[in-house]
Amino acid sequence: MNDRLPAVVEGYLEAVDRADRETAVGLALGLLDTGWSAADVLVDLVAAAQREIGLRWQTGRWSIAQEHAATHVSDLVVSAVASRTPVPTPRGHAVMACVEGEWHALAARIVAETVRAAGWRVTFLGASVPARHLVSYLHQTGPDMVLLSCVQPNRLVRAARMIEACRSAGVPVIAGGPGFGPEGRWATAVGATAWGATARDAARLLDRHRHPGFAAGPVRPAGSDEYVAVLRRRREVVERAVRAVAPPPEHAEELATAVAHLVDALAAAIRVGDPQLLVDFAGWQVELLSTRPGRTGLLDTVLAGCASVLAEHPTARDYVQHARAAVAETTA
Template identity: 70%
Template structure:
């Protein structure tokens, strides 16, 4: 890894006339996707992925220092969903939006809704840019959107957690969704971040029932699947993620969210992916009295 060389390259591109968006979206973000693919394919270890991501973070910081500070009236807040610790993509969006002339306050990873609302009361921004990388965090994203709407601040959603085409962004109440940092600037400049008339409601409260029983079900599944004396943590973690994905799918009314998450987990876990089948079966048994949850689990197991 050559952080100094990467920073020199990025600044040289700026000197040659590349925009901040060109460097951060077309170079850094593309590099990060490749880093993720190498980790997922098992070609890179977690340590290698972290080291490469650190280089990207240094490049983003250097580009940000080169950018002039906007002085215009437009002000937005950039935040990651509570529990979401992948903040680099959000940082890239923040820097591109700032280069587009907006004042940006970057709140970083895992922002609690109550702290966000307090900050919104103090500062009165034009909009919140909300990043979500993992679809399992959509229930928390919905809470953050609701908190923003309660103080009349619209939310522009971004990140793969809202679906590849943003299909789940409006389902959790966001005003708009952008596929990239450039989209975020365009949406803000067009004033397409206005608050809609009303947030959609889930078809029922089954996602609430799943969340209320989450701890109990994780403990039950772990006892059933882990032999005595074996390490229970991987199974408990996997069970919690499956239940979070199920709750999110029920919230937005789309079984594909759960199915897509399970497909991704099978790929990421390799041989350990066999654990998912008994987890799904155990969830179906425990949630037999919840027809939509049961239907989603059966569809996923068939898939």
């Protein structure tokens, strides 16, 4: 399988680039017929292709419309693979959810279907699940574990709140997704029982931590509550940045959203006690802006505005200085 994999993924990418659902679904089901497992198709084909699709959008090679069309086809492929996969007797019940504000649900669907194929009953709650609704559902259904997906680290404060709610309800959480940092370095800082890099990891971790109540209970508090003050001043930072940049009216909302995400990343960095989270997030924004003509100089202006508004918050000020230095080095 390994020798064929690059060519198979490339053929799949060509199909989704054309939004050719019949070819993409046929390719995936054909692999099942030749002996690939559901996990092989979902992880090594669909998930691998989605990483490349995201990269093509990030580098400006694909438009948002192309990315959306390709992702829709991949979603149909996941459904087709799931419908062809026999499900053994359930070994337990897991709930799969995306962090509130997280609308990238395909990766979570891939995890849900891989775990289901491994013999678990899985309830997939979808994108952007509010913490209060998740904990209410846990009390109603009593699952063994929650699988929580987070793609962007700027949503880690929300992830921490969701994990705290789950553990207070007696249900441990296995975290997944790049939002929890390289090698999941921030997962335990926000209270997760464990972190898995892939859908296969999620299935293995469920077996290891399958007993109800494992590592449940209150999450240890953050080292500093300064992140709360940062979030309270989020609107002020956004308004200051928009005034400083003075974008054309048609781009003002886009800029405001980007600044809000940056403030969220700063708050998340303070919450987990790691300035590298903000540095990495700012670096990602530099890379993204480099594909948009005339936008590369904006980030330092925005960070300077953050530093001005949050001057009386020492940790925030220090973390922003780290980020500005990294941005200056990157763009020099």
